[in-house]
Amino acid sequence: MTAAVTESPLTGVELDRIDAYWRAANYLTVGQIYLRENPLLSEPLTAGHIKPRLLGHWGTSPGLNLVYAHLSRMITLRDLSVLYVTGPGHGGPALVANTWLEGTYSELYPTVSRDATGMTRLFRQFSTPGGIPSHVAPEVPGSIHEGGELGYSLMHAYGAAFDNPDLLVACVVGDGEAETGPLAASWLSNVFLNPARDGAVLPILHLNGYKIANPTVLARIPAEDLRSLLRGYGHEPYEVTSEDPREAHQLMAAALGSALDDIAQIQRLARRGGPARRPRWPMIVMRTPKGWTGPAIVDGLPVAGTFRAHQVPLPHPREDPRQLAALESWLRSYRPQELFDADGVPRDDVLLAPPRGNARMSANPAANGGVMLRDLALPDFREYAVPSPGPGLADVEPTRALGAWLRDVIDANRDRFRLFGPDEVASNRLGDAFTVTDRVFLADTVPGDDHLSPDGRVMEVLSEHLCQGWLEGYLLTGRHGVFTSYEAFIHVVDSMVNQHAKWLKVTRDIAWRRPIASLNYLLSSHVWRQDHNGFSHQDPGFIDHVINKKAEIVRVYLPPDANTLLVTMDRCLRSRNLINVVVAGKQVEPLWLDMAEAQSHCERGLGIWAWASNDAGVEPDVVLACAGDVPTMETLAAVGLLREHLPQLRVRVVNVVDLMRLQPDSEHPNGLKDKQFDTVFTTDRPIIFAYHGYPGVIHRLTYRRTNHPNLHVRGYKEEGTTTTPFDMVMLNDLDRFHLVIDVIDRVPGLGATAAHLRQAMIDARQQCRAHTREHGEDHPTITQWRWSGGDS
């Protein structure tokens, strides 16, 4: 690795002071894991002082504390704004310790005061029922990053840095999480960071060498290979390798000084109009022992510096007097009497290190994005309405219509809105964006590249993980965005969505966390239109996945046409603290509603389409419900057939935009009251529900409704291949002909005409299938079909 410039930058006093701070943080970390009483060790430690359940992760904590201490020093020295992203977020007690030392914790949680009483509470609450989680959770000031699932720290860091030119995001990457795919992909995020416009990310790879029971890969490949790897990522690595604290302090101060010099130089050059190319950003490789300063040997086995230091190094101090003695000696090794006065208040030597006010990393406003949030300047979506000559008479690509509005959203919010997608913005027909902006790209470009520039506001990379992680980091620091992706492949980020949903759920109960902009998905290459991609690209199950999350967090919209899509996206971009999933087609489709109708329909979330129904003034014989663009078209085509051939049949058409309306209002805030539901869906008539995704979703949302026994759902049943659009709906029995058959089979007493029609439908399916097989295209009666106004 590159040696830092100055070998011993700290004076003796500075060294003593930063070491005192570090020991204080380590002491408070151990105290949280072990102690329920006697926090200052003012009396000899007894078994009764120890918590009954010992939970927490010691191993990574001393390293996290070392980084925290040195960043704090640099903040003061250089007047920096720094966000600390904790990759090894299971080291929760370390971060809590620092925020308590800085005073932020006591400001936000006054009962946990910065004195002996507060210290006792600090220790007791940790990883205790009714207390705080063991990880760096939303409750921890200064965090934007839950310490649960590993792999997302570095992408969050980049998301935080985008459009935050004055922010330095220091990201500790654990060598465990470095083995994950998402983290491995994150390194080259630096290709998308513009030093002139964005802040800086300083990755600090924490090589403590071990996971739970294994060594880590990056700690065991040759050092030369590791350096080569990190340079391959475009970084200049500075190394801090030591087992001696005082040496480590000097090395870290030097490395950090050099890295910050480099960053300052990079930014200076870029902001003076230097070439907007990816520079070689610095990073730090910190090789220090796992469980550093903790017990070396326990029960005859080495602990510090091994995987055994991962969680609780001394597991049984309450039962084993030797372990109790070892714990006391460990705690006293930090010399707490030098760190805290008799009242438990940190002494001056400790308190001189951390910065004050919002300069404290625990108080950096970027970590509480809601306080930084500024509403988007949203152009009036009604001005982007597609004129409707009547239901089904205009053909529109919904996402192309949306693209014009999104273009102007981008244009009007150049400091706080970005569009994210895995190389699909243009193919999803949102290409209008490129009339006002580019794709951001800091690597080499060549003539002929299409809308690439360092200043672009569209972020395209072939990784759903990166799109999601960048956007999460961007939102969590108070900005806005939309993620557009293939419906099937958004499952790539299922687990990330879980973590973000959990974060949002928890923050709703934390008063000081202000609401942030919602996480918005636009899934436009959906299950029904994978004409050339086929079966592998068909999966509508992301909806199933998100509706397991807390009802207050989740919304799912299936706008049936361009105008309803515009209304829906405007609503999503105005919402806060939600996960909005919007599924809408990019292919040419009929426009059903004019803008006024679309607004009114979306306002209700679901409703009867009177213009398509013929049940005015009477209870219908059958309800044809639909959700999703393709099911809506098939339903209306089926209604056309029914009204032509069985004009006496009273048909009601219901369209659902807001899927959560189907749930009872007791289950979801958007849920329809039972009485309203019964009014729309009747209490006893057959309902044929044509649904965009897996039919189980509709049953799951409606099983408590009165008329559920008469609900029959068609949807995707995992049948598909490379074929035509209509063949796809036929393969899954969602086609117009099959919907007519479903109606005939469920409405009693329709007589001979219906029986005849039923056979005609079977024949029509066969003809369409045969035509497609022979000509490779859908039958003209399908491709040329238009809604003709119902009664013919």
Added chain:
Amino acid sequence: MTAAVTESPLTGVELDRIDAYWRAANYLTVGQIYLRENPLLSEPLTAGHIKPRLLGHWGTSPGLNLVYAHLSRMITLRDLSVLYVTGPGHGGPALVANTWLEGTYSELYPTVSRDATGMTRLFRQFSTPGGIPSHVAPEVPGSIHEGGELGYSLMHAYGAAFDNPDLLVACVVGDGEAETGPLAASWLSNVFLNPARDGAVLPILHLNGYKIANPTVLARIPAEDLRSLLRGYGHEPYEVTSEDPREAHQLMAAALGSALDDIAQIQRLARRGGPARRPRWPMIVMRTPKGWTGPAIVDGLPVAGTFRAHQVPLPHPREDPRQLAALESWLRSYRPQELFDADGVPRDDVLLAPPRGNARMSANPAANGGVMLRDLALPDFREYAVPSPGPGLADVEPTRALGAWLRDVIDANRDRFRLFGPDEVASNRLGDAFTVTDRVFLADTVPGDDHLSPDGRVMEVLSEHLCQGWLEGYLLTGRHGVFTSYEAFIHVVDSMVNQHAKWLKVTRDIAWRRPIASLNYLLSSHVWRQDHNGFSHQDPGFIDHVINKKAEIVRVYLPPDANTLLVTMDRCLRSRNLINVVVAGKQVEPLWLDMAEAQSHCERGLGIWAWASNDAGVEPDVVLACAGDVPTMETLAAVGLLREHLPQLRVRVVNVVDLMRLQPDSEHPNGLKDKQFDTVFTTDRPIIFAYHGYPGVIHRLTYRRTNHPNLHVRGYKEEGTTTTPFDMVMLNDLDRFHLVIDVIDRVPGLGATAAHLRQAMIDARQQCRAHTREHGEDHPTITQWRWSGGDS
């Protein structure tokens, strides 16, 4: 990059021959995308010869064909067994073309014969309704890797190579997919490959420079950085950079020769007992133009060598005579008359290149794992039974009991079984495995490392993606395995599971694909016991995810104790072509059944536990159903309370091991017939169902059952934190006390005693909560509870 040793290894004849083969493959690729007639261009091309819908991916295809041609040559020269893994699997027509040239395609699909008739069929079927998918799908001989979702090629390649010492797995990695997280993590798989025991993986990074609309990152970082990166991964990269076909042939022949020399040397050394350390494996970087040899300019815009070559370079040859002429000229540039005789049979020059028989990559038996599959030697699980002194009287860690059996499974199948997990095998209490084997690790080791060796059969890496991908590759090539992971974080691989499920679904209809071993998940760190990890580690939704897949593919088991877990895992390891999800605890839990009872219970899949019920001979007043270890314990505790305090209440206890039994037999092969279901669950009594996961699953599986209106489900409702086990069930109203309340609220006419009991339950919940808050532990009445035989 490293230059290859010999600059021009091909003689003129060899060069002509391999170029002819390559041109033939390219011609057949273009033919598949465009032609429905006139396959040999025996007459001038007309619009009528063109397919109506032009679908397919040209861009990557010429590169894939080049690699195929040169690998084939080397197979013949060096008598190799090679598996070809196609990362850019959307280049389906390229792989199909090669398999047709080799004859394999016609052997498996005789109507697509290797002549003009067959060629017409070959062209017509491609990406056509009723034909074949546009990607490298299961239908393609020689493939183990669907070309849908990107990112998994290299992990599949490694999975295929493990325990296949004579196999060379050539893996073309697209520079698009190289941006994904899973692919980025895959490179260091070489740390887990033992050259003495395993086969070799030869990554071929295909830098054609572009994705759909963007350049790729790896093609645009400095060449020096790329080399540094690949060396950081532990590889020695050989470069092939050319736009000139004849030069490219020489370069590729040289690079491949050098790479294969290196591999041979590595294997020779390792197999002669050399140091079992990770060598520097070779790889190839192939920098050739996207859409190489295709149209250079279309409508004034550059196409070949740009992103516009991604799919169909000439989009409108039917409509645009200039495009038609360009297409004809493009096709004729391959000189088809030199490649095929008048009957469409490939000429000798073309046919001399490919190898014969099973040496053809399209016929390599490893790519049709079922034909290689040998059953596991399974020790009799009954010999590992935990003795039962009576229901609930023994305390057992179920996974520890299973570990003994798994240990012996490993020991008895050292050539065909591996255990995969993200650093959790020991923490999941399967550590008995380490008495017979180690964790495989080829990087540096140090004294004190715990069971690491090059010969280990346990694969641990902190990446669920890698575990999944390696195991998939291992299964697809005819071996067996188990993946153990946290329940919450198995969502990381949701999307990979989708793809594997789709692969299995499709292969069921392909006669020549033989069944492979099932993909087995053991999820033992489950939602209810995240005592120290808390909310971020709680998510039981993987079950919801998998049950959306085709019923024939998916099984979900929730064994309630150690003996049922043994029976279940034996069943899973004997099954074929399934995805088995087993959720079972690792914590100390009561043993409910002896082995005979466990076998009988698992055989039925669900059943009445008569020993816990008191409804003998009569219809019960209430059914208490349960699925999962924790819900089972809470249910039995509730039953104990009910039978003690309301002895007149007739209670039936039903336990569900095989979740799919709940579905109608019309929906799932394991589904219970309605009549059986009614017999067990009654048609009209209240059912209180304590379920392991999200309650919606149970409703979704049972909504068609007669008694569904009386079904009330308790489960995880997304409430949790770092807390005690009993506090967790209380937070979600799944605790014994709440189940008793649920019974009282739903069984009419229970009178004053029940009202009194109800209040006592509310009080008990409050006491438990208070005790936990004060002492940090569960109340002793909970921790010391034992099933006491019902009637007290």
